[in-house]
Amino acid sequence: MKTTNTQANPQTSLQTGRRPWQAGTLVPLALFVLLAAVPLWGLLTDNSFYVAFFARIVIYAIAVAALNLALGYGGLVSLGHALFLGLGAYSVALPAFYGIDNGWVHLLVCLASCGLAGLITGAISLRTSGIGFIMITLAFAQMGYFLFVSLKQYGGDDGTSITLTSKFVGLDMGGVYTVYIVSLVLLALLTWWMARLRVAPFGMVLRGARQNVRRISAVGFPARRYLLVSYVLSAMLCGVAGMLLANLNAFASPSTLSWIVSGDLVVMLVLGGIGTIFGPLLGATAFLGLEEILKIFTDHWLAVFGLVIVFIGLLGKAGIAGFLESAGSRRAKGAPRPAAPGAARKGVEA
């Protein structure tokens, strides 16, 4: 029925873009189902190594989804999101250091510190754009990095192990299974929200600002205010990922704030598909999965890794998500043909 529909009216189906039940949605949903089965697999094989590994993927996917809000929707290329990941991690480590294991306190510290840091750094960074914005966000993250390196009482650049993980009512985030399930649920909720937000007024204004900032203001929306809110929200969500990461590793160190981590987040998003709904999950999975697989075969895995990233980069601007989408619509058409400009653009401008 779907096929007849497409053939009867190829114009509209192409233009409305997002059709359900195509490779672009099916593959990520299948991935979600597989991720949901991971704890079961861990219990059956009595081996939690892979649960911890996939927990890392899920947590990074949350951080990348947070970045996607600012970078993918709003076009704010931040090379400083490691700052918020690190603040989130230390929001667990520092209270724990003083014997506070109340998860709500951790969360409150995390949201407040990331919100404030996001507001201040965002307000300053947004006075610039393009390369200027990238450099300023990078500079702020580096300031955070050296701040935590200099705090010798909390381990300095060695970091600090977390003996008291976050405890919510009846939930101790010390267990790897607990962290995994909480992270997966959060990722699912966040992905759902990002899908809604994409076409909600706020998302439309952000995506509009990414295409044409001047026009967004002329239409009646103060662009910078909207972008700042997106940046603060993005910072807070990224902080939550940092909290989860600290609980998973029972460890927090300044290396979480290094600019390499910021870069990794951007690469994951580009890999998965900037501005797409499932890009963060796909990108984090591909990035961390590849890293793990290549490490098995060679010590020089980074060389191969680079090549693979170049190859995926060549798939197109919309990354893996864009590739799946255009592959899906090719199949629906029944004949191989270059991606329609409208469909390709959907992913890019989205």
Add this chain to the structure above:
Amino acid sequence: MNEYLLRTESLVKRYGGLLVTDSVSIDVRPGELHAIIGPNGAGKTTLINQLSGELHANSGSVLFDGHNVTALPIHDRARRGLLRSYQITSIFEGFTVLENTVLAAMGAKEHAFRFWRPMLGRPDLVKVANEALAVTSLLPRAQTPAAELAYGERRQLELAMALAAQPKVLLLDEPMAGMSAQESAGVVALLKKLKGAHSILLIEHDMDAVFALADRITVLVYGRAMFSGTPDEIRNHPEVKAVYLGDEAIG
């Protein structure tokens, strides 16, 4: 009621030593179409930019709907009903025609700090947008991505977006720029329809269109409002003839 919806008082804009807007005082009355003509470089677009709020004047003031809006940024003026279209088409390429128009309709009415329900799920905004699309004959293209529109259609979308905001005053910066004769005729017919119901400040190079549409015409030369009058007065004014209408190079 105010006699004028939009009015400038001795507006001055300088770029270094260059006087781009030289003490310009013009006004738009309710329901009238006021056209501004002048040779290239006369400062017409600079003037519109100061009216819309994209540029701030060095001195002088802009009064709109009984308020002094001189210090207000563009988004505040848009919210109050002072809307513009661009000479160089400025639309959201990644959105459909309908999304572009609904976004414009929303921008004039309310904030967009809404994070859950889809923008297109708002029947009131969609209705206003569809009306604007119907007026500009773009309704059949509502679901088309703006990037796929032909040049003339982009200009129409530009107009539709301004109309969807249900403006009190429309600032139109060369709405016919680069259009074919046929497309221009379409826009002239459209502006004739809008005239009366809307107050319009029009900048246009196409003299036939200007004389067919305008209630009043102001001639801008080197940033200065040289003469202002009805189309007949302008046509017969010796100085205007010499400076502008006689110059065949203008097109």
